[in-house]
Amino acid sequence: MRDGANIKTILDSFSFSFKRGRIYTIIGPSGAGKSSLLRLLNRLDEPTDGEILFGGKNIREYSPCSLRCLVGYLFQTPYLFPKTVRDNFLYADSKLPSGTVERLAEQVQIPSSMIDRDIETLSIGEKQRVALARLLVTNPEVVLLDEPTSALDPSYTESIENLVKNIISHRTLTVIMVTHHPEQALRMGGETILMVAGRLVESGPCERVIKDPQTEEGHLYKAKRLK
Numbered sequence: 001m002r003d004g005a006n007i008k009t010i011l012d013s014f015s016f017s018f019k020r021g022r023i024y025t026i027i028g029p030s031g032a033g034k035s036s037l038l039r040l041l042n043r044l045d046e047p048t049d050g051e052i053l054f055g056g057k058n059i060r061e062y063s064p065c066s067l068r069c070l071v072g073y074l075f076q077t078p079y080l081f082p083k084t085v086r087d088n089f090l091y092a093d094s095k096l097p098s099g100t101v102e103r104l105a106e107q108v109q110i111p112s113s114m115i116d117r118d119i120e121t122l123s124i125g126e127k128q129r130v131a132l133a134r135l136l137v138t139n140p141e142v143v144l145l146d147e148p149t150s151a152l153d154p155s156y157t158e159s160i161e162n163l164v165k166n167i168i169s170h171r172t173l174t175v176i177m178v179t180h181h182p183e184q185a186l187r188m189g190g191e192t193i194l195m196v197a198g199r200l201v202e203s204g205p206c207e208r209v210i211k212d213p214q215t216e217e218g219h220l221y222k223a224k225r226l227k
Contacts, residue, residue: 027192071141104137108167149161192209201218
């Protein structure tokens with residue numbers, strides 16, 4: 001990845017295959033390259049070497065817009081467009097069939113009374129639900145979650161986690177979620193990737209990677225994070 005005229009290595013020899021319909025959590029210390037990996041998967045950044053394949057094709061063969069419909073991205077802080085909740089859904093697809101807005105809202109536990117409210121009247125937790133529902137409008141195959149609960153009150157954290165797990169159970173989605181909290185990764189289940197200094201140092205079932213790491217880096221991370 002370029003930093004001005006220089007090239008700074010953020011991810012180094014990272015190789016991994018994500019399987020359809022599974023949930024992956026990515027953990028590691030700050031600066032490990034977790035969010036940078038997500039940005040590459042969504043073409044928010046471009047790799048300076050190597051390639052990323054999706055559906056058997058290099059993701060550079062997709063236009064950024066078409067790729068982002070298939071590989072959705074939910075940021076730490078919800079970014080919504082002006083006007084109402086309904087307007088945000090229609091921005092993603094202006095030709096949504098009748099009743100779809102209401103069904104999507106129900107899926108992420110947005111009450112019907114909120115659909116035509118101005119987004120500026122919503123709490124940050126409610127905005128994150130709207131952002132998640134808007135992402136689902138395009139029927140993505142992959143959902144990238146970049147610390148989706150870090151800006152929320154603790155009372156909303158478990159709610160968002162449960163929503164994500166419920167969505168996975170109703171759709172054949174691959175979910176790749178960055179978290180700074182191994183406890184959250186354990187609640188989400190699935191598989192976990194441990195990154196350190198831009199490298200994948202360990203991966204496998206969540207419980208094993210976090211509670212019984214097989215590498216020195218894994219033991220160091222466990223000692224610092226799980227006290």
